[in-house]
Amino acid sequence: MSERTIIKGLAKAFNVSQTKTRGAARWVGRNVGGSGVLREELRHIFPDHWSFFFGEIALYCFIILVATGVFMALFFHASAAQVVYEGSYAPLRGVTMSDAYRSVLDLSFNVRAGLLIRQVHHWAALVFAAALGLHLFRMFFTGAYRRPRIINWLVGLTLFVLVIVNGVFGYSLPDDLLSGIGLRVAYSITAAAPLIGPWMASVLFGGAFPSEALIPRIYPVHIFLVPAAIGGLLGLHLGVLWLQRHTQFPGPGRDEKTVVGTPLVPAYALRTVGFLLIVAGALAVLGGFFQINPVWVYGPYNTWDATTLVQPDWYTGWLEGAVRLFPPWDIVIDGFRLPALFWPAAALPALLLLPMLAWPYVDRLISGDDRYHNLLDRPREHPVRMAIGAGTLTFLFTLLFAGGSDVWAVLLGWQIEGLVLAFQIAVVVLPPIVAVLTYYACKATSRPLRSSLAGR
Numbered sequence: 276m277s278e279r280t281i282i283k284g285l286a287k288a289f290n291v292s293q294t295k296t297r298g299a300a301r302w303v304g305r306n307v308g309g310s311g312v313l314r315e316e317l318r319h320i321f322p323d324h325w326s327f328f329f330g331e332i333a334l335y336c337f338i339i340l341v342a343t344g345v346f347m348a349l350f351f352h353a354s355a356a357q358v359v360y361e362g363s364y365a366p367l368r369g370v371t372m373s374d375a376y377r378s379v380l381d382l383s384f385n386v387r388a389g390l391l392i393r394q395v396h397h398w399a400a401l402v403f404a405a406a407l408g409l410h411l412f413r414m415f416f417t418g419a420y421r422r423p424r425i426i427n428w429l430v431g432l433t434l435f436v437l438v439i440v441n442g443v444f445g446y447s448l449p450d451d452l453l454s455g456i457g458l459r460v461a462y463s464i465t466a467a468a469p470l471i472g473p474w475m476a477s478v479l480f481g482g483a484f485p486s487e488a489l490i491p492r493i494y495p496v497h498i499f500l501v502p503a504a505i506g507g508l509l510g511l512h513l514g515v516l517w518l519q520r521h522t523q524f525p526g527p528g529r530d531e532k533t534v535v536g537t538p539l540v541p542a543y544a545l546r547t548v549g550f551l552l553i554v555a556g557a558l559a560v561l562g563g564f565f566q567i568n569p570v571w572v573y574g575p576y577n578t579w580d581a582t583t584l585v586q587p588d589w590y591t592g593w594l595e596g597a598v599r600l601f602p603p604w605d606i607v608i609d610g611f612r613l614p615a616l617f618w619p620a621a622a623l624p625a626l627l628l629l630p631m632l633a634w635p636y637v638d639r640l641i642s643g644d645d646r647y648h649n650l651l652d653r654p655r656e657h658p659v660r661m662a663i664g665a666g667t668l669t670f671l672f673t674l675l676f677a678g679g680s681d682v683w684a685v686l687l688g689w690q691i692e693g694l695v696l697a698f699q700i701a702v703v704v705l706p707p708i709v710a711v712l713t714y715y716a717c718k719a720t721s722r723p724l725r726s727s728l729a730g731r
Contacts, residue, residue: 320520321521321543336399336402358371358373358374364380375450380571421644430515437504444496448497450576458484467614524650524653531648584681592678600674669709676698
């Protein structure tokens with residue numbers, strides 16, 4: 276791509292004359308420097324494949340989360356002080372509640388577009404986690420975690436954990452009945468950790484649950500610390516990605532050193548801005564037409580109240596399912612007691628996360644492949660990897676559905692005890708069955724592919 280082509284593309288993208296664009300480029304070159312580097316980076320090529328959009332969706336959701344979060348921060352009161360509600364929502368007038376819950380009600384009913392912004396923020400968090408999860412599994416199934424992209428694999432996993440943690444914090448801030456029950460579960464899980472659990476619960480939750488110090492402690496973590504960490508990791512991910520160039524699927528003209536796709540200017544720049552607007556529009560539609568987290572229905576949290584047929588957000592639903600399915604076994608080792616809650620709520624996430632962090636190194640050790648990879652694998656060409664991924668996804672989705680066992684029991688008219696037993700059997704039996712079927716399906720479909728490639 277020549278300098279003239281770049282100037283013409285920029286002029287077309289920003290609807291200005293080529294003379295002005297050329298003058299601006301020369302001014303940057305004289306006063307800032309690096310015009311050669313700039314010309315080179317404007318030629319940056321982005322591969323064309325639908326699966327690469329998951330990462331962009333996650334990035335744009337984060338931008339929308341920050342924007343809507345700043346708006347809500349102007350009206351939210353991070354205080355557990357008890358007040359009597361006298362606001363617009365008539366069914367709760369005269370009810371004693373925390374100032375935090377009252378401010379959420381005022382934001383929803385009295386601030387113009389407040390309810391829309393709240394719901395867009397919540398939907399953006401759900402889509403952010405989903406897009407990031409799909410992006411990670413795309414990396415896993417296509418081998419994008421291999422050298423030289425191990426660091427981005429580790430960054431992606433850390434991002435996913437931080438998104439889940441911050442989602443739980445945000446879900447807990449309104450201090451309604453649903454979030455209070457979730458915090459009660461989180462407190463129990465934290466206290467169940469061996470040795471340091473009670474101390475951690477006291478430090479994080481401000482003493483025995485419930486504590487008036489809890490919301491003021493969660494609030495700065497949710498709006499400052501974790502978002503700053505997420506933003507920093509996203510910046511690191513994008514910086515490393517830019518320096519290493521992009522992965523791509525095999526195809527004509529593509530090899531480990533040649534990327535085929537769309538140049539940054541003007542085509543990709545216009546396309547990605549349009550994609551940002553599409554994501555923002557879709558989230559606005561979800562927030563405007565699909566109700567989510569109606570806190571006024573649940574009422575304020577009180578320790579003596581409970582509710583049914585409500586579920587946590589999907590990214591923690593699998594953890595809820597694990598807690599429901601694990602037998603109530605307290606294990607005592609040499610006089611040291613490990614409560615039953617520790618195994619599904621703390622040990623299981625660690626057993627899932629640690630192998631994922633170590634997977635690039637395990638893969639390299641088993642395969643002996645330490646080459647530089649820019650070309651991705653077709654998933655079916657690696658049956659073992661596909662089988663492991665499919666079995667893991669089956670395990671997680673079974674737990675996710677089990678997290679709503681009470682809802683399924685009501686909808687289907689089944690006994691909750693029998694349904695829990697069925698899920699307990701399924702979570703053990705289904706993953707290996709799916710893994711084996713996936714392995715043989717990949718073996719069967721990859722043979723014709725290898726034969727056709729050999730014929731060429």
